[in-house]
Ligand SMILES: Cc1cc2nc3c(=O)[nH]c(=O)nc-3n(C[C@H](O)[C@H](O)[C@H](O)COP(=O)(O)OP(=O)(O)OC[C@H]3O[C@@H](n4cnc5c(N)ncnc54)[C@H](O)[C@@H]3O)c2cc1C
Ligand code: SF4
């Protein structure tokens with residue numbers, strides 16, 4: 001079995017490069033871009049870890065994965081042990097290893113990041129999780145006395161799944177209610193196949209099912225059942241609300257109701273969830289992107305996913321962002337991948353009007369150039385329009401990816417759940433309790449659009465909060 | 476999988492289904508809809524709930540076979556299943572005692588106007604119903620409508636049954652006769668709803684229409700269902716589907732609904748082609764036995 005090299009040797013090892021599909025080929029398919037480290041690469045990269053006394057990497061991880069322990073197990077070639085170690089803190093490592101922004105989290109805090117390059121913590125997380133999956137290993141059915149209490153989880157995104165997993169391990173009976181016909185939330189309808197294969201989400205969900213979690217699709221809480229009905233009539237002692245972000249924002253510029261204008265949510269849902277890229281084998285269409293000019297407005301992960309999806313459907317795809325590239329909230333990796341694949345970037349530009357023909361079909365847009373002014377509340381420099389810089393450009397399909405508000409269904413039907421002025425649910429940050437006794441909330445519905453790992457963390461925290469409440473009964 | 480408990484044609488290409496889904500049957504109110512998916516590879520389409528039987532646990536929908544999905548659904552019989560049904564979605568109709576109300580249904584829209592007519596009657600209104608069809612064979616729910624109406628009228632475009640003309644002709648006549656009308660609900664093809672809105676507008680009669688934009692999720696997540704009402708963007712699936720007819724931008728709705736027209740034709744064509752191949756294969760099998 002391998003051991004760590006002397007520290008000096010370790011820093012000489014190069015950070016391992018993850019193999020990926022050739023950009024020119026992948027620009028035309030929906031298969032995963034990243035191919036994963038090989039076993040040899042994984043061991044080499046884990047070797048680079050200095051096993052710090054004060055492992056700062058862990059401070060960067062929202063769920064405090066025991067990074068040094070799992071890296072040590074990788075060096076010892078105990079990959080299954082490494083996967084188990086991660087799962088003590090993160091139930092969905094194959095997913096997080098793919099979509100977490102490690103470059104601003106654990107890897108940003110790795111001591112090596114200053115003088116060398118950080119350990120590839122994310123890629124190693126992915127490697128051991130995939131290894132475990134490839135061996136067909138699934139989590140064990142918890143051997144714990146059942147508590148005889150039912151908990152309802154509303155929404156099957158990462159927050160809901162992690163909460164369900166923890167609660168089942170604690171001995172509760174858990175039912176997850178999902179509005180859509182598939183489980184996984186944004187992981188299945190938002191994040192595209194080429195970044196996160198749906199098969200992986202399906203396996204994780206099945207894993208939870210095998211552990212005893214019950215899943216009910218096609219149930220909209222607030223419509224099919226209210227939260228009160230779940231608690232008073234259906235026998236649930238507690239409810240965890242993890243319904244994610246909702247209602248996509250539009251820009252409130254003229255022409256946004258033209259045919260040919262999508263929200264990123266709709267565009268991605270049509271392609272990912274409804275498989276429009278396989279039309280007419282699948283029934284749902286998406287407007288033909290082949291050779292069409294597709295403009296995506298926004299600079300976050302969602303915008304990158306939308307533009308790269310359009311590209312794969314054959315579009316001449318361009319990102320329009322009102323600030324400069326440095327301010328883009330998307331992950332660096334996504335930006336680079338998009339550029340390599342051939343996406344064009346129009347920075348410091350924003351549309352001010354969408355124009356259509358007599359049938360209200362989008363055909364062009366009026367844009368204006370921007371420059372950066374003083375920093376705003378978010379600390380980023382505020383984009384200011386440059387006078388007389390308007391111009392008109394032809395465009396066939398426009399996709400608005402500027403974020404989401406919150407879904408009103410829960411708050412409309414449970415007015416006793418406190419929300420802030422944006423409609424996000426207010427919770428106690430420790431216990432995840434809402435203002436309504438027995439009801440907890442977490443994930444994007446609390447924070448607004450955030451990240452998978454934060455949603456997972458919130459789910460775990462809520463599971464602890466629920467356990468505490470159901471154990472001592474006081475609110 | 477959801478079981479079809481009952482299925483029968485009401486008119487040519489118009490079929491009634493009762494689908495087993497106790498929670499929806501128990502919860503639904505007039506004006507709400509469900510989203511269904513017929514098969515694993517199917518699209519999600521909204522269908523207004525025509526009726527429900529909480530005791531039996533069934534939800535009634537009435538479907539006109541026009542595109543691929545509705546035609547495929549109409550091949551289903553009692554005992555068959557559909558992949559998904561979710562609901563009840565949308566806001567229920569606003570029901571109160573208005574006085575005299577007119578419920579107008581055009582074509583299969585009659586099925587949607589029916590539950591609201593029932594609710595309006597229950598609320599103590601004098602209920603007038605006007606149901607339009609192209610021709611006599613396409614008239615549906617005649618007896619049901621009669622049963623809930625104080626006055627029930629049927630119009631046919633070709634004059635083969637009832638009053639010769641459009642629903643708006645009858646409505647105009649009632650207004651011209653000086654009848655006091657306090658509320659109009661119109662459901663049917665967009666041109667019909669728009670025509671009703673224009674008839675009532677000069678008289679300031681409060682008029683509501685049930686809009687049918689293209690939807691995907693039906694829960695407010697995608698914004699595909701957005702419509703312009705009073706020059707503001709509304710999501711029909713969570714803010715509607717019923718809106719003030721005098722404030723709806725019908726032209727935008729028509730244009731947005733048309734955007735996938737050629738795709739729908741292609742989808743139908745490819746479906747019918749597959750059906751034909753299957754039939755041929757079945758025939759081959761039968762002869763080779
Ligand atoms: C396109 C896109 C790309 C992204 N990329 C990344 C990335 O690379 N890395 C990253 O960390 N984060 C990314 N994010 C953000 C991340 O996906 C979210 O922060 C995370 O999924 C939030 O999890 P959640 O469990 O709170 O909600 P969601 O994942 O949104 O799940 C909520 C679920 O609840 C269901 N639901 C809603 N209302 C009801 C109801 N009334 N009853 C029943 N069910 C209901 C919804 O259908 C949904 O399935 C991305 C988001 C998008 C949209
Ligand atoms: S900070 Fe970097 S080097 Fe130190 S323990 Fe963490 S991963 Fe290893």
Ligand code: FES
Nearest residue numbers: 693695697698712
């Ligand atoms: S159908 Fe998606 S928001 Fe209404």
